[in-house]
Amino acid sequence: MKTIILLLLAFMLTSISSCQKNDVQPPENNIIDLDEKSAKLIEADNEFGLEMFQKVREDNDDENIMISPLSISVALAMAYKGADGDTKTEMEKAMKLNGLTTDEINTSYKMLISALQSLDEDVFFEIANAIFYADIMEVKPGFLDVNKTVYEAEIERLDFSSPGAVNTINDWVTEKTNDKITKIIELLDPLDRMVLLNAIYFNGIWTNEFDEEGTHELDFNKPDGTTIKVPMMNKLENLDYTANSLFKAIKMPYGNGQYNMVIFLPETGKNSQNVIDELSAASWKKWMDEFEKTDRVDITMPRFKFEFEAGLNDLLKKMGMQKAFIPEVADFSKISDVELYISAVKHKSFIDVNETGTEAAAVTSITFTTTSIGNEPQKVPFFVNKPFVFAITENNTDAILFIGEVQNPEYDE
Structure with a gap:
């Protein structure tokens, strides 16, 4: 009987742990105190x-x-x-x-x-x-x-x-x-x-990572009207969300939540260019202030x-x-x-x-x-246009490793 109870407890703890895996609560954030x-x-x-x-x-x-x-x-x-x-x-x-x-x-x-x-x-x-x-x-x-x-x-x-x-x-x-x-x-x-x-x-x-087993090939609609198959990630998460007549938006946190990825999804009849057109310091501040913590946001999005x-x-x-x-x-x-x-x-x-x-x-x-050469040191011309001697030497000892003369500088590929 004790064995059965222990097994049931272990199963319950495992189930609870599994359920909480994709809804990790980030630790308390550091705060940047701006003047x-x-x-x-x-x-x-x-x-x-x-x-x-x-x-x-x-x-x-x-x-x-x-x-x-x-x-x-x-x-x-x-x-x-x-x-x-x-x-x-x-x-x-x-x-x-x-x-x-x-x-x-x-x-x-x-x-x-x-x-x-x-x-x-x-x-x-x-x-x-x-x-x-x-x-x-x-x-x-x-x-x-x-x-x-x-x-x-x-x-x-x-x-x-x-x-x-x-x-x-x-x-x-x-x-x-x-x-x-x-x-x-x-x-x-x-x-x-x-x-x-x-x-x-x-x-x-990510504070809550996507489960790779939940990634599947799904349709993605391009601006030109064509559709392509792409790997789409999926997860259910409690996070910051907002919506208006222009877009729905989420904030997906990294680590302890100090950094986020904000994703703006245009509403039906709108497109990403409409969102870009509305970008300004004032609209950005307004949008950021409108996010609220929302339970069970079902996220499906492509890797990129x-x-x-x-x-x-x-x-x-x-x-x-x-x-x-x-x-x-x-x-x-x-x-x-x-x-x-x-x-x-x-x-x-x-x-x-x-x-x-x-x-x-x-x-x-x-x-x-x-705008000009200015005080750059004057260059000394050195135009090798006749037979010459060359040598390869060792720097510290000045030992001559190779020496030769070139009278016909041929070069075969």
């Missing part, structure tokens, strides 16, 4: 990011797009530290920073970057910054110091004329994105003088994984940041006495959403270029 200026900065970043996202969609035919507003904002904020005059004013307006002083921006970003990276042991979130600059250019210490202190930027002086400089920059990107983005710079122009970088990497486990990249020069110009891109007009005199302008702002992103969680990465690069 007024930090809250204003986040609002500015959100407004800037939502407008940028709208313009990226307008400008791209790609079926899937993704940007990191935080990555773009931080990279531009680092560049902003070197701007002055009308260039600085235009950047402030484009980035929605009006009303915030430079010190307030610095203090708020320093707090925010530190806080975001220490919220949840089940979510790995890293923000990294770097400045690589040409060894023939002198950079003002104040610009480097503020970016090192506020943004914890890694700073490295490179020989931009060396092929290895591009590899050094891309290797940094590869490391900081955990191999998800491996290249942001194709080549460096002879007049390029600085590459400023921000990288963000996120890897979060894709990469995206975009050049942001034209989009930033449309947002009012014009002079920063114009040679001999841009004012980045707080970076260097060398005349600089922004020649390229590039953004790359990666995301993988599956039954376990989400892995995402983004990189923003800003390339500064000079």
Whole structure:
């Protein structure tokens, strides 16, 4: 009899454990205590990011797009530290920073970057910054110091004329994105003088994971009216939910719930572009305030994984940041006495959403270029157009390993 009772208890405990498996309650969250200026900065970043996202969609035919507003904002904020005059004013307006002083921006970003990276042991979130600059250019210490202190930027002086400089920059990107983005710079122009970088990497486990056995091939309707079969994940969960005439939306938490994925599902007769059209700082705040904890939300959604990249020069110009891109007009005199302008702002992103969680990465690069050679050391011409002698030697001992003469430089494939 005791054996039967013990078996029944074991069965009941196993059943209870199984039922609770997909409704795990996250532990108590860490709280980021924002002061007024930090809250204003986040609002500015959100407004800037939502407008940028709208313009990226307008400008791209790609079926899937993704940007990191935080990555773009931080990279531009680092560049902003070197701007002055009308260039600085235009950047402030484009980035929605009006009303915030430079010190307030610095203090708020320093707090925010530190806080975001220490919220949840089940979510790995890293923000990294770097400045690589040409060894023939002198950079003002104040610009480097503020970016090192506020943004914890890694700073490295490179020989931009060396092929290895591009590899050094891309290797940094590869490391900081955990191999998800491996290249942001194709080549460096002879007049390029600085590459400023921000990288963000996120890897979060769902608070309640999808059961892989519940994933099945189901129909997915594309915007052009065609239907395709895709793996659809499914789970039943108690989570934050809201609905209005435009969309239904859920917040799916990662780890202890400090990070979420928000999914907006357009209502019948609406589409995702309708949702994008309504994005603004005000609507976003309103929508986020309307979420309520809801029992038994039956989620069916596809896995997805894709990469995206975009050049942001034209989009930033449309947002009012014009002079920063114009040679001999841009004012980045707080970076260097060398005349600089922004020649390229590039953004790359990666995301993988599956039954376990989400892995995402983004990189923003800003390339500064000079308008002239300036004080660059004069090059000595060396034009090998006649027979020559060559040698291969060992550096420390000067030992000659190979020596020869070329009178006819033939080369057979």
